[in-house]
Amino acid sequence: MRAAAMTANRPTAPAPAPGAGRRVLLLQGPRSPFFARLSDALEAMGAETRRVLFCPGDELHWIGRPALRWRGPLAQWPAACARMLAETGATDVVGLGDGRALHRAGFAQARKAGALVHVVEQGWLRPGWLTLEPDALGAWRPDWSAPRPPAAPASAEKGAPFAAWAAMDVAHDLATLAAGWALYPGYRRHALANPLAEWLGWGGKLARWPARRAARAQALREMAATQARGAPLFLFALQLETDFQIRDRGPAGGVRAALETALASFARAAPAGARLVVKPHPLDPQPWRWARLAAAGGALFLDGGAVEPLFPQLAGVVTVNSTVGLAALRAGTPAAALGGAVYGPLTHPGPLDDFWRAPQAPSPARVAEFVDRMAAEIQTPGAFDGPGMAVGAEGAARLILRRAPGSGGGTP
Known part of the structure; x- marks a missing residue:
């Protein structure tokens, strides 16, 4: 009886944090503090995070935080990314979209290294949602044979007003135009139009x-x-x-x-x-x-x-x-x-x-x-900026850590 009582009173070991053992490498993100908030959320859940900065615009919302920096040309980025993955021991790599050349190469290196790839984007469900897909954007398909999840909740999360969003967008481009040639000489924008042409277009639109x-x-x-x-x-x-x-x-x-x-x-x-x-x-x-x-x-x-x-x-x-x-x-x-x-x-x-x-x-x-399955698997309430940013970052962190290391997902 005494032994049984002692066993019953013995304190149980705390459950490991959901991010224990996970090392997340963040590439380019939204033009807002979202990746900083995502890093905070992941670390609060026990994961380690590192960020790669590619241009002065990336620096704006990562001030005072440790970072890796890539200043060279795109042709040398795959080898550099492979070294960063090895040095950090990254188990996960996250980036905004999968189309820009930096992310195509970075995600390819991540897969070779056995790291999980997570693509974050604006939500497929609108408004008030964010997307976090494994491996490739738009590759998700529902498993109709799996048990149906609960009905998708309505999301009331809001992003920043247009003026605030536009200010962050312009600040990113201005910083890169002003200092990119000196600080990040190898950087090339993924957008088709020059920002000056975009600003002229907006001026004409207002006029x-x-x-x-x-x-x-x-x-x-x-x-x-x-x-x-x-x-x-x-x-x-x-x-x-x-x-x-x-x-x-x-x-x-x-x-x-x-x-x-x-x-x-x-x-x-x-x-x-x-x-x-x-x-x-x-x-x-x-x-x-x-x-x-x-x-x-x-x-x-x-x-x-x-x-x-x-x-x-x-x-x-x-x-x-x-x-x-x-x-x-x-x-x-x-x-x-x-x-x-x-x-x-x-x-x-x-x-x-x-x-x-x-x-x-x-x-x-x-x-x-279809919506219920999508919401349960690759969507989370939130926004990249404004009042919904904190909720979105926490939800994205949970989706990242929900995937088990080594689970793969295939090459898109």
């Missing part, structure tokens, strides 16, 4: 606001007239040309080629009286390029405003692989994807010509189950 507002009002009137006639309305949601979802998983020729394909198909196959509405990405600094192309193809051009309120009016939505497609499906609106989309199994199964005449949508129950 044209009165004309854009009048054109939007006219487009809304024509959409209402189409509905009043009982004719179907379709929407083409554009994406940014610099988006790697377009560059890596879209059609050859990018946004222009996709829009030209849709316009030609609509002219050829749409029912009489139907109208196609082209909506630019809200962050496109030069939307008037697409306005001219849309008008030449007989489509309406709707610049500005949220897309979600339009769904009840639409017979269908076309996009390359924008999250607008998944949002439309969640609202019960059929969608067609012209590129590789994570929600591809839910989109119209036939050719685009058939979509205009008889758009097909999956059952609401199928969409809901």
Whole structure:
């Protein structure tokens, strides 16, 4: 009895921290303090973290923290990354997106070293969610045979106001333009446009606001007239040309080629009286390029405003692989994807010509189950900046540590 009592009173060893033994190497992240918060969250869970900085913009939100720095050319980065992985003993590598050349090479070296690759991005579910996918962005597919997880909760997490986000974005570019040539001579931006061209575009966009507002009002009137006639309305949601979802998983020729394909198909196959509405990405600094192309193809051009309120009016939505497609499906609106989309199994199964005449949508129950599985496996509530940043960083840290070392995941 005494031995049993002594055994019962013996203190139990504390459970190991979820991050014990994990060493996480962070590459390029959002233009915000998000990776600093992610590092804090991972270390609070018992992991070790290191960060690689590639340009002065990366330095802005990592001040006072230890870091590795790569200042050389891209051609020498794979070998340098392999050395960093060996020196740090990294078990995990994290980066924003998988399309930029630095991350392609870094993730390839991580896989060779047996480290887990985690790709962080804006959420597939919007708003208020972040994505953290294993190995490659957009590669996730649901396992319909697995037990269904609980229903996805609504996320109320918010990002920073546009002005605050824009200030961080501009500060990153200004720092890199001003000091990159001296401090990081080997760095090359992954974006297609020079930041100066982007800023000029935004200036033109603001200057044209009165004309854009009048054109939007006219487009809304024509959409209402189409509905009043009982004719179907379709929407083409554009994406940014610099988006790697377009560059890596879209059609050859990018946004222009996709829009030209849709316009030609609509002219050829749409029912009489139907109208196609082209909506630019809200962050496109030069939307008037697409306005001219849309008008030449007989489509309406709707610049500005949220897309979600339009769904009840639409017979269908076309996009390359924008999250607008998944949002439309969640609202019960059929969608067609012209590129590789994570929600591809839910989109119209036939050719685009058939979509205009008889758009097909999956059952609401199928969409809901897809969303529930996605939310449970590769989504977390939060934002890259603003009030939702801390929640997003903690959730991303949990998803990173949930994967067991050595679990792999395959080469994309």
